[in-house]
Amino acid sequence: TYTEHLAKTISTWESIVSRSMQITVPEERINSAWRNLLVQNWQLVQKDRMFYSAANQYEQLYVTEGGDACLSMLNWGHEELAKEIFLPILNSKRKGLEHHQAGVKLLDMARFWWMTRDRSWFLKHENLWRAEIDRLIEDRDSNSHLLPKGRYCGDISTQVHSLSVEGKAWRALNDWSSILEDLGDEVRAKEVGEYAAILKTQVMDALQQSIRHETVPPFIPNALLDREEPHSPITQTRIGSYWNLMTGFFLESRLFPVGSEEEAWLPHYLERHGGLCMGMTRSGGTTHGFWSGSERTNPLYGTRYVIDTLRRNDPDKALVSFYGMLAHGFTRETLIAGEGCTIDPVDRFGRFFYCPPNSGGNAHFLNMLRWLLIQDWDIDGDGRPETLRLLSANSRRWLADGGSIEVRNAPTAFGPMSLVARSHLDRAILEVDIDLPVRDRPKNIFLNPRLPHDWKFISATVNEQQVMMESDGSIDLSSVRAQKITVRYRCQPL
DSSP states (O other), X not given: OHHHHHHHHHXXXXXXXXXXXXXXXXXXXXXXXXXXXXXXHHHTEETTEEOSOSSSTTOSOOHHHHHHHHHHHHHTTOHHHHHHHHHHHHHOOOTTOXXXXXXXXXXXXXXXXXXXXXXXXXXXXXXXXXXXXXXXXHTSOTTTOOOOOEEEETTEEEEEEEHHHHHHHHHHHHHHHHHHHHTTOHHHHHHHHHHHHXXXXXXXXXXXHHOBTTSSSOBOOSEETXXXXXXXXXXXSHHHHHHHHHHHHHHHHOOSOTTOSGGGHHHHHHHHTTOEETTEEEEOXXXXXXXXXXXXXXXXXXXXXXXHHHHTTOHHHHHHHHHHIIIIISOTTTOOOOSEEESSOOBTTBOOEESSOOHHHHHHHHHHHHHHHEEEEOTTOSSSOOEXXXXXXXXXXXXXXXXXXXXXXXXXXXXXXXXXXXXXXXXXXXXXXXXXXXXXXXXXXXXXXXXXXXXXXXXXXXXXXXXXXXXXXXXXXXXXXXXXXXXXXXXXXX
């Protein structure tokens, strides 16, 4: 009967949610959203494949978007499902995109390694990832060390030396040299690491020759050594829109030095030349049957931009993207995403969503919420995460008086962890209880909760011992040996 099927559905969904990382914040719509989106993505799994959508032409597997959806499952505690649905991605091939896909697969696999440390699973499938490593090394020109020209992107057939491809390839090889060492293959680890160092020099040389300095900030092209014109406004042309969609891969590669002026050029260019709307990645330049307007957003391609803003400690921009997705990237109340949607209403029924539902759009929100509260970084770029940052991008209103933030059973690159922050500003107190990962101890641990704008931190204790604190409330917990930590802040109104 209908009643029986309804009860079974509710029971199944509740079981899925209960096995996940648990996040609770004072905004109930956010709490409902992550549960909704997680269940949606479970529904978009067909056998062992995470499909991009359902009941339309996107009811199939895509490597990049599907990989992001797999990682969201991994980030939210569904490790076994994530492994199962990632294998078809590893086996997937698309002619003309072999090097792009190799970089995507290896970077996703690197994340799997740090989150799971499942040696047996990696060795069981080593023929797949070794083939991708070999592809990124052996297919290169012996002089320039660049890969052969390939498609500008999946939808643009123009042949170029793609920065997004080269950047991903370098980062993947750099990180995999460490993974190979951990897996016991020290000879290949040394070879891959040495080649990655050579490759970075060659790619950076090509990049420096290609950067256009006539714009503010300088324009970083996707087509290396090809005089690609700056796109401004970015979405005025079709090629500019696709450049915009590709930028996240360069941000993920982190070719520029940490903290340098150059590493902010690309994100600032996006922000100042029309690449974003409410923090969401924009596209445009054409009007065709798939859309009813030339101006639209494709939010799911902004995940890497958001993670990069968080890495550079620019949380407010990340929050714009997060709330932009809630305001515009989903249907109201039902929280359905498409690959994109029009910015303006197209008729009396409102905006047009393209091919909903969308597992990548759902993953975009799920990954953002996780990274706002828990961040695990490889800051020094050696291919091994060493830094855990906590609560460095929470919405300030979540810690208004009486507010709380709870994160339970959160997978990280160091093992699962939990934390609870409770605001008692009526007593000028903020308390944070942290249960740190047991599997691996992070070298660096930082706590940096964000109070409402009209409050400031005065002092802090860690397990009842007074500690040094930055003016913004940041505390270095790296030297604290305890696994369970209680931080108590004294605060005062401005």
